[in-house]
Every structure is written in structure tokens, then in C-alpha cells.
Amino acid sequence: MIHLLFGLVLAWFAPAQAQAPYTISYRLAMSHPASHLFEVTIDVTVPANESSGVVDFQIPKWQPGRYSVADFAANVQEFGARSQNRTLTWTKVDDQTWRVQRQGNRNVTATYKMFNDDLSGTYAQLDVGHANYTGGEVFMYVAGHKSDPVDLHIDPPANWKVVNGRTEKPNQVDWKYPNYEILIDNPTEIGPDWTIDDFKVDGKTYHVVVHSRGDEGGRRPAFVRDIEKIVRAETAMWGVPEFDSYTFMFHFAADDRSSDGMEHLMSTQIIEPGILADRNGYDGAVSTAAHEFFHAWNVKRLRPIELGPWDWTRPAATRGLWIAEGFTQYYGIEMYHRAGFTDSAQFLRDISQTITFIEDSPANKLMSAEASSMAAPFIDAALHKQRTNLSNTSLSYYLKGELIALNLDLLIRGWTRGQRSLDDVMKRAYDEFYVKSPNASYYLKGRGYSIEDFARIVSEVAGRDMTTWFAKYVRGVDPLPYDEALNGVGLRLTKSQATQPHTAGIVIDRDDRLALRLGALETDSAAERGGLQQGDVLLSIGGTNVSRDNWVSALNRYKKGDRIPITVRRFRRTMELNIELGEPDIYDYRIEELPSASAEMKRLRAAWLDGK
Ligand SMILES: [Zn+2]
């Protein structure tokens, strides 16, 4: 590990030490919002003794928090370069790099337009109602100089105001950032009609910025109070945060489509498809806030070693997303409960639902938590040009990570008779790898942890060597030890056949709105054995004409061992096939009271449910 770490540190520091910093200033304008075109200008001044005759402007292939490749370069248009008023020649050297010849000049100005029309924590949107961006999808960096300080000036349209998590005064349009990584960690809203509400907890200021495209129903004051409850629940665990202010940026998109939550150092960007006036939009935004605010510690500051600074020319290979995202998923649900939004029964039902989802997934036997993390570029909202088998082989590091966190939390509570919990693991790791750790790069305080580092912290808190545990449940695919974990707090997991337990391994293509088409088949399923294949359109099951609404019930009139005639349309022909139902595919999992639960177990359970 030392050897590997040393190599990485050298790779990060070498370019920065070799090259004197450039002066780099960004200007962002949006003179025609209806065009969805941001106008970007980057002014670069190189030192007098700079030996390189070119300046390379590069747009990232992806940006943190979403690990699939986004290829922001696709939306760059009208690139140009000049020095003062002289045009400079440039060439495109690869799919993300524009190389400008300095021709002896120290000042180089690059200009381009960026088409953006997605309301998302990864992409940006400019339209007649607002501008909203994260950073990496709009701003190119100067290759080799990502570590240099940068300035930003924004020219908003008349009557539009700018706000982000680093806004310090009203009507601010200029910012200074220590490096490019921080520039693109600062989602920004520019518009005529967003609102801002503030509250304080432990002397720290919290801003709640809301842009509603639909009706708020007068619910904003209550909403801000509920966000404060989330902040109080999470700071009760972590302690007083190091930042002076933090900004929750909400969009209620009212388009029934846009939905996201993205974490940042000083802020979060949360996008709800509905409206604040509706229960779903309101609750969705509060529960997402519980997840994203937890990231202010877990992933943004306490982070896997691979997470920052980044190489924007290729996707990141990160082993620890099951901690970064999965543990945050667990604590998001926990904190929502600790803040009083769910009762204990609902909290246990929420966890049971995740267990059901993961245990019923075919990939649960194939893909480990660590492998899932490494597969992030392919499974994190990634687009695939070729057909994949990911529906059979990939598992969510969010949900598997949530269950690893659940198991560890309860095991530690049981083994230590309630003296310690997963909270202690998180706080100890935050302290060691962030607060007390020297800077490993220009990017941010501290150094990230390796999985081995994290396993050591768990072992220290649990009071036993956890190496084998990690090998089995994190790097391996052994079934999680739910019984041991839950029994410690007087609970148990029950497994029962679902009311409609058979799918025959059929996965319907959700994108085909016209036909009931097989999108995928589970490996070694009844449907596969019966000769069905991807692309078949299901017409009837057991003589009943089927649709999206009734195919499951038509199938579940049969039981294991029954032969079912099925009609499909394939290559413009109608075909009759027979499938024989095997073992049920779907089981329901429930967390229940252990009949023999002792008073001690109940005491530990109460402490867990109360967040103590
Ligand atoms: Zn907006």
C-alpha cells in the first residue's frame, strides 16, 4: 500500500511542481437564454519563461458524484482562440482537447459556447427561466494546470441573480477558487425568481435556496424547518462541522422527469420532479437532503483515496463507493428516522425493502460490493451502445453498501454491548483520514482511505479482527450475516414467498411503450430454458392476452412444475412456446421481533432506533 500511495502522490504533484502557475480567469455569459447556449471565455496568462508553445484546453469526460462517462465535449461549439485582437490557430487533438498555438504571446483567450438543457446535478440547463450548472460540464480546464488558482466572473441577464454555496454577499458575481476541482464543485443557480431562507445551528449558517417551477402551496416555511431537523440530527452525530455555511439548493422541477441529488463541499443540489405543494415532492426533497447532507462528511471530506484530485480523461476506478454511497444511503434513512420523519416500524420496513431488492437480485451471487464500486462507470446512469448483461450481473453499491452498513452497525452494537456503533467508525475515520491527516495533494485537506484502512478502523471499533469479514462480505459474495446482526438487537429476518412469486426470469423492456417486449432474461430462468429470447413480444400467457398490467398475474395463475403455453411475436412471425415454471423468483423479507428477545437486546435496539 505504501508503494502504491507513493506512486500516486508523485503522479499528482509532478506536473504542478514542474510548471509555474498560469493566471486563469473564466467569464460565463448567457445573452440568449432561449438558445440554451452558455458563452464561456477563458483568459490565460503564461509566465514569461514558459517553454511550451501551446495551451491545451480540455473538457472533462465526467465529473464526481456520477461515475459514468458523460462526454461533455459533445456539446462544445464555436471554439475560437485569440491573443488580444489577433486570432490564434488551434487544432482539436483528441475528443476532449483543443490545442491553441501561442505564437509567442503570453496571453491566450479561448472562447466557446456550450449547449446545456438538462436539469441535473451532472449536466447543466440554460433556458428562459434560469441557468443552473455544476461546473465540469461547462468549464474547460487548462491541461497541466488544474491545480492553479482560478477566477470566475458571471454576467447574468438583466434581473437575474446568482447564488451558490460560496456566495458571501448579495449580488455577488465574482469568485476566486484555489483550483479547478473546487471551481467545479460549486453548483450555481442564476435566475429571476429563486428564494433563499436561512437558519443557524451551532453558530453555523445554513441557506435553503428554492427554485419552484410549480406551486409551493405555502409550504416553504415548514419545509425549511424540516431541513433544519435534518441538520440537527446529523450534526448531533458528527459534531460541529468545519464549514461556516452550507447551502441546500432545491429545484422543484414540476416536469415529472428531472430528479437528482448531488453532493458538494459547501452545498448540495437537489432536484425533485414534482412540486413543493405535493406530499411526494416535499417528502422526497427532505429525505434526499438527509442523504446529501451526510455526504458533506462521508465522501466529500472523508473519501476513498481515489476520489480527488481526478484524471478527467478517463473514468475513476474507485473501490470504496459501497462506503461512500452505500453507508450514506444507510445513514440517510437513519437520519430521516432520527429527525422524526419515520417511526421505528417504517424505518424497519424501509430496510426490509432494500433486503428484499438485493436478495432477489440475480447479481447478488455474482457481484461483490467492491466489484460493484469498480463497475460504477457502467452502472451509474451509463448509456450503452452495445447490449449488455448487466441486468444479470450488476448490483447497486448504494443498496449493497446500505446492507453492509446495517450489518456492521448491529454487529458492533451487539459485540460491544452497546458501547460502540458504526457512528464511531465513521467519526474515527473522519478524524484520522481528514481532520488529522496531512494534505496529500493540492485538492483538499487530508488523504483518502483505502479499503484496508477502513477495515482496520472497523476492527479497532469492533474490538476484533475484521479482515475475514471484509473478505467474505465486501470482496466476496457470501450472504450477509443478517441473523447474527439482527439477533443482537432482538430482531430476526423472515423470508416468505411473495404473493406473485414467479417472473419466469422475464424482464420487460421499459423503453418500448408500444409492445410488451422482453428487454432481458435472467440467466438459467424458466423463460430462457423454454426458448424465449430478448426482443420477443409477449402476446399471451396460458391463453390470456397479456399487457403491461396483467402479465404477472397471468403467469402466477400457475405454480412450480406447471407447463405454460406462451405466444410471442418474433421476426414478424407468431410462435407458440412452452415454459415450465421452476422455483419462485421473488421472496419477501421482513424484519420481525425475535420471540426470545432479552431485555438487554431490547435495550440495544432502543439505542439503535433512537440514534444513541
Ligand atoms: Zn433554477
Ligand SMILES: [Zn+2]
Ligand atoms: Zn449519494
